[in-house]
Amino acid sequence: MSPVRRARSGGAGPDDRPGTQLGQATVELALIMPLLILLILAIVQIGVLVHTRVLVTHAAREAVREAAVGASGSVVASTAAASGSLDSDRLAVSLATTGDRVEVTVHYDAPTDVFLVGPLLGDVGFDASATMRRED
Numbered sequence: 001m002s003p004v005r006r007a008r009s010g011g012a013g014p015d016d017r018p019g020t021q022l023g024q025a026t027v028e029l030a031l032i033m034p035l036l037i038l039l040i041l042a043i044v045q046i047g048v049l050v051h052t053r054v055l056v057t058h059a060a061r062e063a064v065r066e067a068a069v070g071a072s073g074s075v076v077a078s079t080a081a082a083s084g085s086l087d088s089d090r091l092a093v094s095l096a097t098t099g100d101r102v103e104v105t106v107h108y109d110a111p112t113d114v115f116l117v118g119p120l121l122g123d124v125g126f127d128a129s130a131t132m133r134r135e136d
C-alpha cells in the first residue's frame with residue numbers, strides 16, 4: 001500500500017511518524033516556565049504588600065487609641081511601631097489634636113524584597129489615618 005493511500009484511509013502518514021514531535025512539550029514548557037515563575041513571584045509580592053497595608057492600618061488604630069487616652073507623641077509613635085512587624089526606621093507617625101478629637105496619621109515605606117519582582121517595583125508607600133474622641 002502506498003503512503004498516499006494510507007494517509008487517505010486514516011493510517012499513519014509521512015508527518016505522523018513516531019518521534020517527530022517528542023520534544024515539543026518540553027520546549028513549550030521551557031519557553032513558558034520563566035513567565036510562570038515571574039507571575040508567581042509577582043503574586044507573592046502583592047500578597048506581602050497587602051499584608052503590610054493591613055499592618056499600617058492596624059498601627060494607625062492602635063496609635064490613635066493610645067493618643068485618645070492622653071499618651072504623649074513619643075508613646076504614640078512607639079505604639080504604632082510595636083503594633084505589628086513594621087520597621088520603625090521606615091515609619092512616620094504624626095499626631096493632630098482638634099478640639100475633643102485626636103487624629104493619627106501613619107506613613108510607612110514598605111520594602112519590596114521578593115526576588116526579581118521587588119527591584120522592578122521599588123519601595124511602596126502606605127498611609128493610614130484614624131480619628132478618635134479623646135477620653136481625658
